[in-house]
Amino acid sequence: MARVKVYTTDFCPYCEKAKSILSSKGVEYDEINIQDDEKLRDEIERLTGGRRDVPQIFIDGEHIGDDDALEALAVSGELDKMFNLEAQEATLPAPEIILPTAEITPPVLSHHDEKIRNVIIIGAGPAGFAAALYAARANLHPVLITGSEIGGQVSTTTDIENYPGFKGENAAELIQIMQSQAMHFGTEILFFDVVTEVDFAQHPFRIKTHESELFAKSVIICTGASHRKLNIPGEAEFAGKGVSYCATCDGFFFQNRSVVVVGGGDSAVEEALFLTRFASEIHLVHRRDRLRAGSVLQKRILNHEKVKFIWDSVVEEIQGDEKGVNAVRLRNVKTDEQTIHPTEGVFVFIGHIPNTEIFKGQIELDERGYIITDKRQRTSVPGVFAAGDVQDHLFRQAITSAGSGAAAAIEAERYIAEIEDRAYPGRL
Ligand code: NAP
Numbered sequence: 001m002a003r004v005k006v007y008t009t010d011f012c013p014y015c016e017k018a019k020s021i022l023s024s025k026g027v028e029y030d031e032i033n034i035q036d037d038e039k040l041r042d043e044i045e046r047l048t049g050g051r052r053d054v055p056q057i058f059i060d061g062e063h064i065g066d067d068d069a070l071e072a073l074a075v076s077g078e079l080d081k082m083f084n085l086e087a088q089e090a091t092l093p094a095p096e097i098i099l100p101t102a103e104i105t106p107p108v109l110s111h112h113d114e115k116i117r118n119v120i121i122i123g124a125g126p127a128g129f130a131a132a133l134y135a136a137r138a139n140l141h142p143v144l145i146t147g148s149e150i151g152g153q154v155s156t157t158t159d160i161e162n163y164p165g166f167k168g169e170n171a172a173e174l175i176q177i178m179q180s181q182a183m184h185f186g187t188e189i190l191f192f193d194v195v196t197e198v199d200f201a202q203h204p205f206r207i208k209t210h211e212s213e214l215f216a217k218s219v220i221i222c223t224g225a226s227h228r229k230l231n232i233p234g235e236a237e238f239a240g241k242g243v244s245y246c247a248t249c250d251g252f253f254f255q256n257r258s259v260v261v262v263g264g265g266d267s268a269v270e271e272a273l274f275l276t277r278f279a280s281e282i283h284l285v286h287r288r289d290r291l292r293a294g295s296v297l298q299k300r301i302l303n304h305e306k307v308k309f310i311w312d313s314v315v316e317e318i319q320g321d322e323k324g325v326n327a328v329r330l331r332n333v334k335t336d337e338q339t340i341h342p343t344e345g346v347f348v349f350i351g352h353i354p355n356t357e358i359f360k361g362q363i364e365l366d367e368r369g370y371i372i373t374d375k376r377q378r379t380s381v382p383g384v385f386a387a388g389d390v391q392d393h394l395f396r397q398a399i400t401s402a403g404s405g406a407a408a409a410i411e412a413e414r415y416i417a418e419i420e421d422r423a424y425p426g427r428l
Helices: 013-022 039-046 066-075 078-082 083-089 124-138 150-154 172-184 248-254 265-277 295-302 398-419
Strands: 006-010 030-033 057-061 060-064 117-122 142-144 188-189 194-201 205-207 214-219 225-228 258-262 281-287 308-312 312-322 324-332 338-342 345-348 352-354 382-387
Touching: 006 013, 013 066, 013 150, 013 248, 039 057, 039 248, 057 066, 060 066, 066 078, 078 083, 117 205, 117 398, 124 142, 124 150, 124 172, 124 214, 124 398, 150 172, 150 398, 172 188, 172 281, 214 398, 248 345, 258 265, 265 281, 265 295, 265 345, 281 312, 324 345, 382 398
Parallel strands: 006 030, 117 142, 117 214, 142 188, 214 382, 258 281, 258 345, 281 308
Antiparallel strands: 006 057, 057 060, 194 205, 205 214, 225 352, 312 324, 324 338
8 A cells, every 4th residue: 555644743733634534535644743853844845845834745755735635636536546445445335325205305304204314514613513512412413514624713723712611722622522522422424525515495405515415404504714815926826835824833844934924813913922932033914003813912912022013014925936935025005115024934814704605696695705694593594504603703713603503503403393393392
Protein backbone atom coordinates (compact mmCIF):
# COMPACT_ATOMS: atom_id res chain seq x y z
CA MET A 1 0.00 0.00 0.00
CA ALA A 2 1.16 3.54 -0.74
CA ARG A 3 2.92 5.33 2.13
CA VAL A 4 1.14 8.45 3.36
CA LYS A 5 2.70 11.26 5.38
CA VAL A 6 0.66 14.05 6.94
CA TYR A 7 2.50 17.07 8.33
CA THR A 8 0.52 18.73 11.12
CA THR A 9 0.66 21.16 14.05
CA ASP A 10 -0.98 21.03 17.48
CA PHE A 11 -4.01 23.30 16.96
CA CYS A 12 -5.02 22.62 13.42
CA PRO A 13 -8.62 21.66 12.57
CA TYR A 14 -7.72 21.30 8.92
CA CYS A 15 -5.13 18.67 9.92
CA GLU A 16 -7.86 16.80 11.78
CA LYS A 17 -9.99 17.00 8.66
CA ALA A 18 -7.21 15.52 6.49
CA LYS A 19 -6.56 12.73 8.99
CA SER A 20 -10.25 11.92 9.25
CA ILE A 21 -10.62 11.69 5.46
CA LEU A 22 -7.79 9.16 5.39
CA SER A 23 -9.15 7.23 8.39
CA SER A 24 -12.66 7.12 6.92
CA LYS A 25 -11.12 5.39 3.90
CA GLY A 26 -9.13 3.01 6.10
CA VAL A 27 -5.86 4.50 4.82
CA GLU A 28 -2.98 4.33 7.28
CA TYR A 29 -0.68 7.34 7.51
CA ASP A 30 2.34 8.64 9.38
CA GLU A 31 1.65 11.89 11.19
CA ILE A 32 4.57 14.25 11.48
CA ASN A 33 3.79 16.99 13.96
CA ILE A 34 6.07 19.92 13.23
CA GLN A 35 5.08 21.98 16.27
CA ASP A 36 8.17 23.68 17.68
CA ASP A 37 10.49 21.77 15.33
CA GLU A 38 12.21 24.30 13.11
CA LYS A 39 13.96 21.67 11.02
CA LEU A 40 10.69 19.99 10.08
CA ARG A 41 9.08 23.34 9.39
CA ASP A 42 11.86 24.26 7.00
CA GLU A 43 11.63 20.80 5.46
CA ILE A 44 7.98 21.39 4.56
CA GLU A 45 8.80 24.72 2.95
CA ARG A 46 11.54 23.02 0.93
CA LEU A 47 9.47 19.99 -0.09
CA THR A 48 6.39 21.98 -1.08
CA GLY A 49 8.03 24.84 -2.92
CA GLY A 50 7.49 27.37 -0.14
CA ARG A 51 4.21 26.36 1.52
CA ARG A 52 3.81 27.86 4.98
CA ASP A 53 0.67 26.07 6.04
CA VAL A 54 -0.49 22.72 7.32
CA PRO A 55 -1.63 20.09 6.75
CA GLN A 56 0.60 19.05 3.88
CA ILE A 57 0.09 15.57 2.53
CA PHE A 58 2.48 13.30 0.66
CA ILE A 59 1.62 9.98 -0.93
CA ASP A 60 4.61 7.84 -1.86
CA GLY A 61 6.80 10.94 -1.72
CA GLU A 62 4.58 12.93 -4.06
CA HIS A 63 3.23 16.20 -2.69
CA ILE A 64 -0.58 16.08 -2.82
CA GLY A 65 -1.24 19.45 -1.18
CA ASP A 66 -3.42 20.46 1.76
CA ASP A 67 -6.70 19.17 3.18
CA ASP A 68 -8.70 20.77 0.35
CA ALA A 69 -6.58 18.95 -2.23
CA LEU A 70 -7.06 15.67 -0.35
CA GLU A 71 -10.81 16.26 -0.10
CA ALA A 72 -10.98 16.91 -3.85
CA LEU A 73 -9.24 13.57 -4.46
CA ALA A 74 -11.67 11.82 -2.10
CA VAL A 75 -14.73 13.41 -3.70
CA SER A 76 -13.61 12.68 -7.27
CA GLY A 77 -12.91 9.03 -6.41
CA GLU A 78 -9.21 9.44 -7.25
CA LEU A 79 -8.19 8.57 -3.70
CA ASP A 80 -10.05 5.26 -3.94
CA LYS A 81 -8.18 4.49 -7.14
CA MET A 82 -4.80 5.38 -5.62
CA PHE A 83 -5.38 2.94 -2.77
CA ASN A 84 -7.29 0.37 -4.77
CA LEU A 85 -10.26 0.89 -2.47
CA GLU A 86 -12.89 0.37 -5.18
CA ALA A 87 -11.99 -3.31 -5.46
CA GLN A 88 -12.08 -3.68 -1.67
CA GLU A 89 -15.45 -1.95 -1.39
CA ALA A 90 -16.92 -4.29 -4.03
CA THR A 91 -16.43 -7.19 -1.67
CA LEU A 92 -18.21 -5.46 1.23
CA PRO A 93 -21.96 -5.91 1.73
CA ALA A 94 -23.97 -3.22 -0.06
CA PRO A 95 -24.97 -0.38 2.27
CA GLU A 96 -28.62 -0.04 3.10
CA ILE A 97 -30.11 2.42 0.66
CA ILE A 98 -32.94 4.53 1.98
CA LEU A 99 -35.47 5.19 -0.75
CA PRO A 100 -39.01 6.52 -0.55
CA THR A 101 -41.78 4.31 -1.81
CA ALA A 102 -45.03 5.27 -3.45
CA GLU A 103 -47.11 4.41 -0.39
CA ILE A 104 -45.12 6.64 1.98
CA THR A 105 -45.51 9.89 0.15
CA PRO A 106 -47.35 12.61 2.09
CA PRO A 107 -49.50 13.47 3.83
CA VAL A 108 -49.46 10.49 6.18
CA LEU A 109 -46.10 9.35 7.44
CA SER A 110 -45.44 6.63 9.91
CA HIS A 111 -43.17 7.73 12.69
CA HIS A 112 -41.74 4.24 12.77
CA ASP A 113 -41.16 3.82 9.07
CA GLU A 114 -37.44 3.25 8.98
CA LYS A 115 -37.12 4.01 5.30
CA ILE A 116 -37.52 7.68 6.01
CA ARG A 117 -35.39 9.44 8.59
CA ASN A 118 -37.12 11.52 11.20
CA VAL A 119 -34.53 14.26 11.31
CA ILE A 120 -31.51 14.95 9.15
CA ILE A 121 -29.10 17.50 10.55
CA ILE A 122 -26.71 19.14 8.14
CA GLY A 123 -23.52 20.45 9.73
CA ALA A 124 -21.24 19.49 12.62
CA GLY A 125 -20.63 22.61 14.70
CA PRO A 126 -22.14 23.42 18.11
CA ALA A 127 -25.61 23.97 16.55
CA GLY A 128 -25.54 20.64 14.70
CA PHE A 129 -24.32 18.61 17.67
CA ALA A 130 -26.78 20.25 20.07
CA ALA A 131 -29.63 19.54 17.64
CA ALA A 132 -28.41 15.94 17.34
CA LEU A 133 -28.22 15.52 21.11
CA TYR A 134 -31.78 16.78 21.63
CA ALA A 135 -33.20 14.84 18.69
CA ALA A 136 -31.42 11.67 19.80
CA ARG A 137 -32.65 12.01 23.36
CA ALA A 138 -36.17 12.38 21.95
CA ASN A 139 -35.68 8.96 20.32
CA LEU A 140 -35.82 10.41 16.83
CA HIS A 141 -32.67 8.52 15.72
CA PRO A 142 -31.26 11.55 13.90
CA VAL A 143 -28.72 11.42 11.13
CA LEU A 144 -26.04 14.10 11.15
CA ILE A 145 -24.15 14.79 7.93
CA THR A 146 -20.90 16.50 8.87
CA GLY A 147 -19.83 18.02 5.56
CA SER A 148 -16.14 18.39 4.95
CA GLU A 149 -15.33 19.91 8.36
CA ILE A 150 -16.15 18.94 11.91
CA GLY A 151 -16.47 21.62 14.53
CA GLY A 152 -16.97 24.61 12.30
CA GLN A 153 -15.40 27.88 13.36
CA VAL A 154 -15.05 26.85 16.99
CA SER A 155 -12.42 24.32 16.09
CA THR A 156 -10.25 26.98 14.46
CA THR A 157 -9.84 28.76 17.76
CA THR A 158 -7.65 27.76 20.68
CA ASP A 159 -9.05 28.76 24.04
CA ILE A 160 -12.76 28.82 24.82
CA GLU A 161 -13.42 30.96 27.84
CA ASN A 162 -17.06 31.84 27.31
CA TYR A 163 -18.81 28.50 27.01
CA PRO A 164 -20.40 27.82 30.42
CA GLY A 165 -19.07 24.68 32.01
CA PHE A 166 -16.08 24.41 29.71
CA LYS A 167 -12.74 26.04 30.23
CA GLY A 168 -10.44 24.13 28.00
CA GLU A 169 -7.31 25.19 26.20
CA ASN A 170 -8.19 23.27 23.11
CA ALA A 171 -11.53 24.12 21.55
CA ALA A 172 -11.42 20.90 19.52
CA GLU A 173 -11.94 19.09 22.82
CA LEU A 174 -15.31 20.80 23.26
CA ILE A 175 -16.38 19.58 19.84
CA GLN A 176 -15.18 16.05 20.60
CA ILE A 177 -17.27 16.00 23.77
CA MET A 178 -20.31 17.27 21.86
CA GLN A 179 -19.83 14.64 19.18
CA SER A 180 -19.45 11.71 21.56
CA GLN A 181 -22.45 12.87 23.62
CA ALA A 182 -24.62 13.03 20.47
CA MET A 183 -23.43 9.58 19.40
CA HIS A 184 -23.94 8.14 22.87
CA PHE A 185 -27.67 8.85 22.61
CA GLY A 186 -27.98 7.30 19.18
CA THR A 187 -27.11 9.90 16.54
CA GLU A 188 -25.92 8.32 13.31
CA ILE A 189 -23.10 10.41 11.90
CA LEU A 190 -22.16 10.41 8.23
CA PHE A 191 -18.57 11.57 8.52
CA PHE A 192 -17.17 13.80 5.78
CA ASP A 193 -20.14 13.25 3.52
CA VAL A 194 -21.16 16.48 1.83
CA VAL A 195 -24.70 17.52 0.89
CA THR A 196 -24.76 18.50 -2.76
CA GLU A 197 -28.47 19.07 -3.35
CA VAL A 198 -31.70 19.41 -1.38
CA ASP A 199 -35.30 19.26 -2.50
CA PHE A 200 -37.65 20.86 -0.01
CA ALA A 201 -40.50 21.09 -2.51
CA GLN A 202 -41.34 17.45 -1.89
CA HIS A 203 -42.11 15.75 1.41
CA PRO A 204 -40.40 13.69 2.74
CA PHE A 205 -37.56 16.08 1.95
CA ARG A 206 -34.83 14.76 -0.33
CA ILE A 207 -31.16 15.25 0.57
CA LYS A 208 -28.52 14.22 -1.92
CA THR A 209 -24.95 13.78 -0.74
CA HIS A 210 -21.72 12.70 -2.41
CA GLU A 211 -22.31 9.21 -1.07
CA SER A 212 -26.06 8.69 -1.04
CA GLU A 213 -29.61 10.00 -1.24
CA LEU A 214 -31.64 10.32 1.94
CA PHE A 215 -35.23 11.25 2.77
CA ALA A 216 -36.43 12.95 5.92
CA LYS A 217 -39.55 14.16 7.65
CA SER A 218 -37.66 17.16 8.96
CA VAL A 219 -34.33 18.84 8.32
CA ILE A 220 -32.22 21.05 10.58
CA ILE A 221 -29.71 23.19 8.72
CA CYS A 222 -26.59 24.00 10.75
CA THR A 223 -24.07 24.66 7.99
CA GLY A 224 -22.54 27.70 9.67
CA ALA A 225 -20.48 30.32 7.90
CA SER A 226 -17.09 30.38 6.21
CA HIS A 227 -14.37 32.98 6.45
CA ARG A 228 -14.70 35.94 4.15
CA LYS A 229 -11.85 36.63 1.75
CA LEU A 230 -10.41 39.98 0.83
CA ASN A 231 -10.75 39.32 -2.91
CA ILE A 232 -7.76 41.45 -3.80
CA PRO A 233 -4.84 40.83 -6.16
CA GLY A 234 -2.28 38.41 -4.72
CA GLU A 235 -4.63 36.79 -2.19
CA ALA A 236 -5.28 33.59 -4.16
CA GLU A 237 -1.79 33.55 -5.67
CA PHE A 238 -0.08 33.53 -2.26
CA ALA A 239 -2.62 31.42 -0.34
CA GLY A 240 -0.54 29.00 1.75
CA LYS A 241 2.58 30.94 0.82
CA GLY A 242 2.12 33.68 3.38
CA VAL A 243 -1.63 34.24 3.16
CA SER A 244 -3.48 32.33 5.87
CA TYR A 245 -6.92 32.15 7.46
CA CYS A 246 -5.84 30.09 10.48
CA ALA A 247 -3.25 31.45 12.91
CA THR A 248 -3.44 28.42 15.17
CA CYS A 249 -2.56 26.14 12.24
CA ASP A 250 0.09 28.18 10.48
CA GLY A 251 1.48 30.56 13.11
CA PHE A 252 4.56 28.44 13.68
CA PHE A 253 5.76 29.11 10.11
CA PHE A 254 6.12 32.76 11.02
CA GLN A 255 8.53 32.47 13.92
CA ASN A 256 10.54 35.69 14.22
CA ARG A 257 8.83 37.06 11.15
CA SER A 258 6.81 40.24 10.80
CA VAL A 259 3.17 39.61 9.92
CA VAL A 260 0.01 41.53 9.18
CA VAL A 261 -3.41 40.69 10.61
CA VAL A 262 -6.42 42.13 8.80
CA GLY A 263 -9.67 42.85 10.68
CA GLY A 264 -10.85 44.40 13.93
CA GLY A 265 -13.29 41.85 15.35
CA ASP A 266 -12.90 39.18 18.03
CA SER A 267 -11.35 36.72 15.57
CA ALA A 268 -8.67 39.15 14.34
CA VAL A 269 -7.71 40.14 17.88
CA GLU A 270 -7.76 36.61 19.24
CA GLU A 271 -5.67 35.27 16.36
CA ALA A 272 -3.27 38.22 16.56
CA LEU A 273 -2.74 37.44 20.23
CA PHE A 274 -2.04 33.82 19.34
CA LEU A 275 0.51 34.97 16.76
CA THR A 276 2.44 36.87 19.43
CA ARG A 277 3.80 33.43 20.46
CA PHE A 278 5.71 33.22 17.19
CA ALA A 279 5.95 36.41 15.14
CA SER A 280 8.52 39.09 15.88
CA GLU A 281 5.89 41.80 15.35
CA ILE A 282 2.27 42.01 14.31
CA HIS A 283 0.70 44.90 12.46
CA LEU A 284 -3.05 44.84 12.80
CA VAL A 285 -4.65 46.60 9.85
CA HIS A 286 -8.19 47.80 10.50
CA ARG A 287 -10.45 49.85 8.27
CA ARG A 288 -11.68 52.02 11.15
CA ASP A 289 -10.00 53.71 14.12
CA ARG A 290 -11.47 51.50 16.83
CA LEU A 291 -11.78 47.78 17.27
CA ARG A 292 -15.02 45.87 17.02
CA ALA A 293 -13.67 43.17 19.35
CA GLY A 294 -15.01 42.81 22.90
CA SER A 295 -13.42 44.72 25.75
CA VAL A 296 -11.59 41.76 27.34
CA LEU A 297 -9.75 41.05 24.10
CA GLN A 298 -9.20 44.76 23.41
CA LYS A 299 -7.56 45.18 26.78
CA ARG A 300 -5.23 42.28 26.07
CA ILE A 301 -4.11 43.51 22.68
CA LEU A 302 -4.04 47.29 22.90
CA ASN A 303 -0.98 47.36 25.15
CA HIS A 304 0.74 44.28 23.80
CA GLU A 305 4.36 45.10 23.06
CA LYS A 306 4.48 43.02 19.88
CA VAL A 307 1.33 44.47 18.31
CA LYS A 308 1.13 47.72 16.37
CA PHE A 309 -2.01 49.15 14.83
CA ILE A 310 -2.50 50.58 11.36
CA TRP A 311 -5.87 52.33 11.67
CA ASP A 312 -8.24 53.54 8.97
CA SER A 313 -6.54 51.36 6.40
CA VAL A 314 -7.32 48.54 4.01
CA VAL A 315 -5.08 46.06 2.24
CA GLU A 316 -5.44 46.55 -1.50
CA GLU A 317 -2.84 44.13 -2.81
CA ILE A 318 -0.65 41.32 -1.53
CA GLN A 319 2.75 41.26 -3.15
CA GLY A 320 5.45 38.62 -3.27
CA ASP A 321 7.79 36.47 -5.31
CA GLU A 322 8.64 32.79 -5.69
CA LYS A 323 9.49 32.65 -1.96
CA GLY A 324 6.06 33.90 -0.91
CA VAL A 325 4.56 37.11 0.43
CA ASN A 326 6.94 40.03 0.93
CA ALA A 327 4.67 43.09 1.22
CA VAL A 328 1.15 44.48 1.22
CA ARG A 329 -0.07 47.64 -0.44
CA LEU A 330 -2.17 49.63 2.03
CA ARG A 331 -4.54 52.50 1.46
CA ASN A 332 -5.58 54.92 4.16
CA VAL A 333 -9.34 55.27 3.70
CA LYS A 334 -9.34 58.84 5.09
CA THR A 335 -6.43 60.33 3.16
CA ASP A 336 -6.30 57.88 0.21
CA GLU A 337 -2.54 57.70 0.78
CA GLN A 338 -1.00 54.44 -0.42
CA THR A 339 2.00 52.76 1.22
CA ILE A 340 3.95 49.57 0.73
CA HIS A 341 4.32 47.73 4.00
CA PRO A 342 6.92 44.90 4.05
CA THR A 343 5.64 41.68 5.64
CA GLU A 344 6.06 37.94 5.28
CA GLY A 345 2.59 36.87 6.33
CA VAL A 346 -0.98 38.10 5.93
CA PHE A 347 -3.62 36.64 8.26
CA VAL A 348 -7.15 37.51 7.17
CA PHE A 349 -10.02 37.63 9.72
CA ILE A 350 -12.69 39.88 8.28
CA GLY A 351 -15.87 38.04 9.16
CA HIS A 352 -17.87 35.33 7.54
CA ILE A 353 -20.34 34.47 4.83
CA PRO A 354 -23.17 32.01 5.51
CA ASN A 355 -22.95 28.60 3.88
CA THR A 356 -26.29 28.67 2.11
CA GLU A 357 -25.40 28.13 -1.54
CA ILE A 358 -27.26 24.80 -1.84
CA PHE A 359 -30.40 26.21 -0.21
CA LYS A 360 -30.88 29.08 -2.68
CA GLY A 361 -34.30 28.83 -4.30
CA GLN A 362 -35.44 26.30 -1.68
CA ILE A 363 -35.95 28.47 1.39
CA GLU A 364 -36.03 32.19 2.05
CA LEU A 365 -32.69 33.91 2.59
CA ASP A 366 -32.07 37.54 3.54
CA GLU A 367 -30.16 39.98 1.35
CA ARG A 368 -26.83 38.81 2.84
CA GLY A 369 -27.59 35.15 2.24
CA TYR A 370 -28.51 34.19 5.83
CA ILE A 371 -31.47 31.82 6.29
CA ILE A 372 -34.50 33.65 7.64
CA THR A 373 -35.92 31.96 10.73
CA ASP A 374 -38.53 32.89 13.28
CA LYS A 375 -38.10 32.65 17.06
CA ARG A 376 -38.78 28.92 16.86
CA GLN A 377 -35.98 28.31 14.35
CA ARG A 378 -38.55 27.67 11.60
CA THR A 379 -37.63 28.56 8.04
CA SER A 380 -40.04 29.45 5.23
CA VAL A 381 -40.61 25.71 4.61
CA PRO A 382 -42.58 23.86 7.32
CA GLY A 383 -40.44 21.03 8.65
CA VAL A 384 -37.15 22.69 7.74
CA PHE A 385 -35.37 24.42 10.62
CA ALA A 386 -32.09 26.30 10.81
CA ALA A 387 -29.76 27.00 13.72
CA GLY A 388 -26.39 28.59 14.42
CA ASP A 389 -24.38 30.99 12.29
CA VAL A 390 -26.18 30.09 9.07
CA GLN A 391 -29.17 32.09 10.36
CA ASP A 392 -27.55 34.41 12.90
CA HIS A 393 -25.41 37.41 12.04
CA LEU A 394 -25.89 39.07 15.41
CA PHE A 395 -24.50 36.84 18.15
CA ARG A 396 -22.50 34.09 16.41
CA GLN A 397 -21.27 32.53 19.63
CA ALA A 398 -20.77 28.82 20.24
CA ILE A 399 -23.22 29.00 23.11
CA THR A 400 -25.96 30.79 21.15
CA SER A 401 -25.47 28.36 18.26
CA ALA A 402 -25.83 25.39 20.57
CA GLY A 403 -28.95 26.95 22.10
CA SER A 404 -30.60 27.47 18.75
CA GLY A 405 -29.66 23.91 17.71
CA ALA A 406 -31.43 22.53 20.78
CA ALA A 407 -34.48 24.71 20.06
CA ALA A 408 -34.57 23.54 16.42
CA ALA A 409 -34.56 19.89 17.52
CA ILE A 410 -37.41 20.48 19.98
CA GLU A 411 -39.37 22.16 17.18
CA ALA A 412 -38.57 19.31 14.77
CA GLU A 413 -39.91 16.82 17.29
CA ARG A 414 -43.06 18.91 17.67
CA TYR A 415 -43.45 19.14 13.87
CA ILE A 416 -43.15 15.37 13.40
CA ALA A 417 -45.67 14.75 16.18
CA GLU A 418 -48.03 17.14 14.40
CA ILE A 419 -47.80 15.56 10.95
CA GLU A 420 -48.23 12.15 12.51
CA ASP A 421 -51.23 13.41 14.39
CA ARG A 422 -49.75 12.60 17.79
CA ALA A 423 -49.89 14.73 20.86
CA TYR A 424 -46.56 16.41 21.56
CA PRO A 425 -44.20 15.11 22.90
CA GLY A 426 -45.82 11.98 21.57
CA ARG A 427 -45.65 8.29 22.13
CA LEU A 428 -42.11 7.23 21.35
P1 NAP B 1 -16.78 40.23 12.81
O1 NAP B 1 -17.17 40.45 14.21
O2 NAP B 1 -17.82 40.35 11.74
O3 NAP B 1 -15.59 41.23 12.49
C1 NAP B 1 -15.08 41.34 11.20
C2 NAP B 1 -14.05 42.45 11.18
O4 NAP B 1 -13.51 42.52 9.87
C3 NAP B 1 -14.64 43.81 11.52
O5 NAP B 1 -13.74 44.51 12.32
C4 NAP B 1 -14.82 44.45 10.15
O6 NAP B 1 -14.65 45.85 10.18
C5 NAP B 1 -13.68 43.85 9.36
N1 NAP B 1 -14.01 43.72 7.92
C6 NAP B 1 -15.12 43.20 7.35
N2 NAP B 1 -15.02 43.20 6.01
C7 NAP B 1 -13.81 43.76 5.74
C8 NAP B 1 -13.12 44.04 4.53
N3 NAP B 1 -13.65 43.73 3.34
N4 NAP B 1 -11.90 44.60 4.61
C9 NAP B 1 -11.36 44.90 5.82
N5 NAP B 1 -11.95 44.65 6.99
C10 NAP B 1 -13.17 44.09 6.95
O7 NAP B 1 -16.15 38.77 12.57
P2 NAP B 1 -15.26 37.87 13.58
O8 NAP B 1 -14.23 38.68 14.26
O9 NAP B 1 -14.82 36.72 12.75
O10 NAP B 1 -16.31 37.38 14.64
C11 NAP B 1 -17.48 36.66 14.21
C12 NAP B 1 -18.36 36.37 15.42
O11 NAP B 1 -17.72 35.38 16.22
C13 NAP B 1 -18.60 37.59 16.29
O12 NAP B 1 -19.91 37.55 16.77
C14 NAP B 1 -17.62 37.41 17.41
O13 NAP B 1 -18.06 38.02 18.61
C15 NAP B 1 -17.56 35.89 17.52
N6 NAP B 1 -16.25 35.46 18.06
C16 NAP B 1 -16.14 35.44 19.40
C17 NAP B 1 -14.94 35.09 19.98
C18 NAP B 1 -14.83 35.06 21.47
O14 NAP B 1 -15.82 35.34 22.13
N7 NAP B 1 -13.67 34.76 22.04
C19 NAP B 1 -13.82 34.79 19.18
C20 NAP B 1 -13.97 34.85 17.80
C21 NAP B 1 -15.20 35.21 17.26
P3 NAP B 1 -15.71 46.80 10.92
O15 NAP B 1 -15.44 46.66 12.38
O16 NAP B 1 -15.39 48.14 10.39
O17 NAP B 1 -17.05 46.32 10.51
